[in-house]
Amino acid sequence: MLARGLCTVESARELLASGVVAVVAATEELLGRLPPGNWIGGTMRYFMTPDESCESVDRVLVTELPVSPGDITIRSYGPHELARIVTDAPANGFSIVIIPAGSSAHLEYAKRAPYYPGLFRTPIVGWVSGVSFEELGSVAPFTVDGRTGRHSAEHAIVLHANLPAGRAAHISIANPFRGGVGDVITFPADGLSVTDCAVNGQTRNLATYLVESAADTRLPLVADYAGAQVNTSFQSVDATGGVVNLYAPVFAGIEYRIAAPVEDYAAAFRVAVGDSHRDAAFACNCILNYVYGDLDGRTIGHLTGPMTFGEIAYQLLNQTLVCLSIVDA
Amino acid sequence: MEKDRPNASPAVTWIGPASRPSVAIGSAVRRARAGRQTLAQLSESSGVSAGLLSLIERGRGNPSINTLGSIAEALGMSLPELVADAIDASGDRSDLIITLGAAADDETAGSSAVMAASARAGRAVSGRTAEPGWRTSMVLHGGQEARVRVLDGSLELTLRDRADTLPGTELGSPLSIDLSLRSVTPAATLQIPPVDDPRWLEFVRGAIPFEPTTLACQMLFTHVVRCVRQDPSSPNVGRWVRELRGFFVKYESVSAPELGQIFG
Numbered sequence: 001m002l003a004r005g006l007c008t009v010e011s012a013r014e015l016l017a018s019g020v021v022a023v024v025a026a027t028e029e030l031l032g033r034l035p036p037g038n039w040i041g042g043t044m045r046y047f048m049t050p051d052e053s054c055e056s057v058d059r060v061l062v063t064e065l066p067v068s069p070g071d072i073t074i075r076s077y078g079p080h081e082l083a084r085i086v087t088d089a090p091a092n093g094f095s096i097v098i099i100p101a102g103s104s105a106h107l108e109y110a111k112r113a114p115y116y117p118g119l120f121r122t123p124i125v126g127w128v129s130g131v132s133f134e135e136l137g138s139v140a141p142f143t144v145d146g147r148t149g150r151h152s153a154e155h156a157i158v159l160h161a162n163l164p165a166g167r168a169a170h171i172s173i174a175n176p177f178r179g180g181v182g183d184v185i186t187f188p189a190d191g192l193s194v195t196d197c198a199v200n201g202q203t204r205n206l207a208t209y210l211v212e213s214a215a216d217t218r219l220p221l222v223a224d225y226a227g228a229q230v231n232t233s234f235q236s237v238d239a240t241g242g243v244v245n246l247y248a249p250v251f252a253g254i255e256y257r258i259a260a261p262v263e264d265y266a267a268a269f270r271v272a273v274g275d276s277h278r279d280a281a282f283a284c285n286c287i288l289n290y291v292y293g294d295l296d297g298r299t300i301g302h303l304t305g306p307m308t309f310g311e312i313a314y315q316l317l318n319q320t321l322v323c324l325s326i327v328d329a
Numbered sequence: 330m331e332k333d334r335p336n337a338s339p340a341v342t343w344i345g346p347a348s349r350p351s352v353a354i355g356s357a358v359r360r361a362r363a364g365r366q367t368l369a370q371l372s373e374s375s376g377v378s379a380g381l382l383s384l385i386e387r388g389r390g391n392p393s394i395n396t397l398g399s400i401a402e403a404l405g406m407s408l409p410e411l412v413a414d415a416i417d418a419s420g421d422r423s424d425l426i427i428t429l430g431a432a433a434d435d436e437t438a439g440s441s442a443v444m445a446a447s448a449r450a451g452r453a454v455s456g457r458t459a460e461p462g463w464r465t466s467m468v469l470h471g472g473q474e475a476r477v478r479v480l481d482g483s484l485e486l487t488l489r490d491r492a493d494t495l496p497g498t499e500l501g502s503p504l505s506i507d508l509s510l511r512s513v514t515p516a517a518t519l520q521i522p523p524v525d526d527p528r529w530l531e532f533v534r535g536a537i538p539f540e541p542t543t544l545a546c547q548m549l550f551t552h553v554v555r556c557v558r559q560d561p562s563s564p565n566v567g568r569w570v571r572e573l574r575g576f577f578v579k580y581e582s583v584s585a586p587e588l589g590q591i592f593g
Contacts, residue, residue, distance in 0.1 A: 120549035121576045171544055225551040226541050253555030314548055329582070 002064040004304050005049060009033050012060040016146065021067050023096055023159065023282060024146070025129075025306040026060040031144050031151075034060070038069045039146030040157045042098035042129030046307035048285050053266075053295040053307065055132075061306055065096075066281055066326055071162040074147055076155040079104035082112070089122045090162040094169035094324060096282060097126030099156040100141040101309040109156065110192060110316040111249050120314055123169035125324045126158075127284040128310030141309070168329040171313050172277070174321040175229045176268030179222040179257035183213075187250045194244045211239045218292040220319045221246075221256040232256065233288050233318035247288070247309075248316045265293025269300035269321065277303060282324040284308050289319050354397070355388040357414040361404040362386075375403035521577050522592060529570045532591050533557045539590050546587060549576055 003015050003022070009030050016022060016037040024034065024041035031041050047054055047061050071093075077085055082105060089095045099106045106128055113119055129141040140153040163169065185206070186198045197206040210217060220231035235245040250256060262268045269289070277283065283305035289295060290307040303323065311322040362371050368386075372379040376399055385400070401411040522528060531537050535554040541547045553569045577584050 114548075114552050117572065118575065120545045120552075120572075121579045123545075173544060223551075226539065226547040228544055228547040230548070251552075251555065253559050254551070314545060 002066060004063050006047060006054075006056060006059040006061050008058075009060055012062050015062060015064070019069055021065045021069055021072055021159070021161070022146075023063045023065065023098075024060060024144070027057050028139075028142055028151075030058075030060050031142070034144075034146070036149055037146050038072060038074075040074055040096065040098055040159045041144040041146060042100070042127065042157070042306075043131060043141045043143075044127075044129055044306040044308060045132060046130075046287055046290050047305070048283075048290075048295075048300055048307055049304050050299060050302045052297050052299055053290055055296065061304070063282055063305065065159075065161060067161040067163070073160045074145055074157065075160070076143070076145055076150070076152060076157050077105065078155055079108040082109050082156060083116045085124065085156070085158055086116050086118045086122045088158075089124070089160055092165070092168065092329075093160065093162040094123040094125070094171075094326075095161070096159045096324070097124060097156055097312055098143045098158075099126070099128050099310075099312075100143055100153050101128045101130045102141070103154050105154060105156045106310070107192065109312075110310075111190060113315045114251070122314075123171050123324070124312060124314055125171055125282060125284075125322050126312040127306055127308035127322075128312075128316075130287060130309035163326065166329050167326055170325045170327045172323050172325070173228065173313050173317065174269065174272040174277075174323065175231060175319075176262055176265065176272045177220055177222050177231055177259035177319065178229060179224060180219075180260040182258055185209075185221065185256045185258075186254070187252055187256075190249050190251050192246050192249045194246065194250060195242055205242045206244045207237050207239050207242045210234075210237050210244065215258055216261065218288075219259040219261065221250065222259045223251075223254045223256050225254075231259070231317060231319045233286075247318045262293075265289055266295055266298040266300050269293075273301035273303060273321065275302075277323045277325065279325050279327070280323045281326050283322065284311050285321045286311055286317075286319045292319075354411070355386045357411055358382075358400060358404070359386040361406060361411065361414070366404075371400070371403055375399045521574060521581060521588065524567065524570050524574055528592060529574065530566065533566060533569050533573065534561075537591055539587070541587055543580075543583075546576065546580075546584075549573065 003020065007015070009026075012024065012026075012030075013033070013035055016024070016039055017035045019038060022037075022039040024031065024039050025044040025047070026034075026041065027045050028043050031043065034041070044061070045055050045057055047056060073088075075088060085095060085097060097109075099109055129143055131139045131141050142151045142153055143155060143157040144151050145157050183199045184201075187194060188196060188198070194206050197204055197209070199209055209215075217234035217237055220233045223230045223232070231248075232250055233247040235247050237244050269285075280303055283303040285300070285303075285305060285307050287307045287309055289300075295307075300321075303321070311317045311320050313320070313322045362368070366374070368379050368382055371377075372382055375382075377385075377396055381396070382400070385396075397411065398408045401408045404411065406414075528537070532539070533553050534557055539550060541550050549572070553573055557566055557569055577588060581588075
């Protein structure tokens with residue numbers, strides 16, 4: 001039985017010292033008390049568990065992975081090395097990425113990842129590490145290389161795992177949001193910071209449009225990727241300056257709509273997840289869902305993972321549950 | 330979100346009789362007629378009374394094979410096409426599901442059997458009337474699905490050492506048999522065209538209807554089409570064709586449904 005869930009730092013120390021391969025999420029203080037081992041970690045204090053979604057500063061979330069230490073490599077990547085995550089990935093396996101929020105690596109991966117050669121034939125999942133809301137802007141999120149104990153506020157940490165023949169990594173998402181029936185919004189260029197857009201083909205300033213239409217910016221922009229619903233969340237709307245900042249980039253040539261309202265996030269996620277992903281090796285969700293959906297103390301299904309500052313399923317996503325399963329090939 | 334997993338060896342599962350197939354047939358007739366012919370016109374062209382046509386369309390008729398054949402002909406369709414439409418639209422997957430392992434190979438022997446078969450990918454439709462003693466065999470490639478509906482007589486099906494008889498319907502009795510074959514064969518049996526195949530160009534331009542089934546393929550396809558539309562230069566198109574082809578080569582063994590949509 002693989003270890004997966006919140007535990008005391010003492011339990012986490014014992015588990016990681018035994019040599020298991022794991023992904024760890026906790027506060028910086030707790031991460032610093034963990035022993036060297038076959039793990040990667042990131043700062044995070046918001047979690048989803050089968051019992052509840054919660055904030056914790058005295059427990060550690062350990063996700064033990066179903067691979068042996070001999071089948072993994074752990075590497076860190078600076079912002080200009082991120083494309084190598086794909087080339088370094090095993091021919092058959094998966095890669096779990098953690099990137100510090102707000103770092104150059106975060107921005108670079110957000111904007112460039114879809115253009116990395118081979119990205120979509122390389123199973124890559126992961127998350128963006130963060131801090132408490134009170135610490136935003138004053139304390140930097142970290143990633144940790146468990147083998148060396150090295151912390152970094154600038155580097156992505158990646159665990160590459162080989163899988164044996166006959167086994168394969170399968171990535172899926174659960175997204176309770178659907179594009180509404182409202183306006184179609186497109187953008188002239190890729191970007192995390194947007195001024196101009198086209199609304200139903202008419203050029204508009206996005207900030208002005210959002211204000212004038214009284215849009216609920218807690219709801220993400222949703223794009224239909226050939227059947228997959230992909231979210232981009234609003235970070236801020238500066239109506240005076242005419243600038244909208246986003247948590248993940250929009251891409252030119254993609255049609256977006258503001259999501260239809262979701263009455264009950266917890267219930268919507270429980271429906272979206274259903275009984276699937278029982279065999280999940282790894283999962284994560286989004287801090288925006290935790291906040292906007294008032295999920296503290298509520299259960300959203302049977303999955304365990306961090307509530308992160310960005311989710312990665314190949315590319316960076318927002319307000320989406322990401323799941324990695326290991327299945328028969 | 331999980332994909333169907335093939336069994337290692339052939340397995341036969343009897344699911345049960347199709348639910349109200351006559352309703353599906355009636356709906357197919359109505360769809361084919363709608364906007365093109367009135368009931369009276371179809372009655373005249375098919376030689377089937379308007380009253381019986383009305384009953385058939387409402388799923389309450391009990392037409393013979395000959396009657397259905399006349400209706401199909403008057404609608405400009407073959408009987409197998411009409412039945413395949415009914416199968417596809419009804420969502421009534423099958424009565425008998427046979428999941429095949431590595432090598433999918435079956436033989437059929439007909440006894441005045443009228444069969445309608447539709448392959449899911451590309452929706453190719455075929456059908457024939459088999460005389461007693463007629464034999465054939467077919468090989469299904471990875472992910473392909475063939476559906477066979479026996480309208481009349483019976484069909485003997487042999488899967489390696491396993492034999493089953495699929496009873497069709499007697500004349501005048503409701504249609505009742507579907508056969509579904511699903512298989513996943515080794516990747517080596519699939520041929521992925523080289524990068525200079527012109528169909529790739531159509532594909533990356535978004536000109537081929539495509540419904541990918543995995544998150545990776547959905548994301549990749551969407552990015553490729555938008556990138557090519559933004560920059561249709563030859564180097565850029567070539568780059569994305571290679572990217573897509575590389576994807577399908579890596580996931581060849583599970584990409585047959587997608588490949589069938591593009592190259593089928």
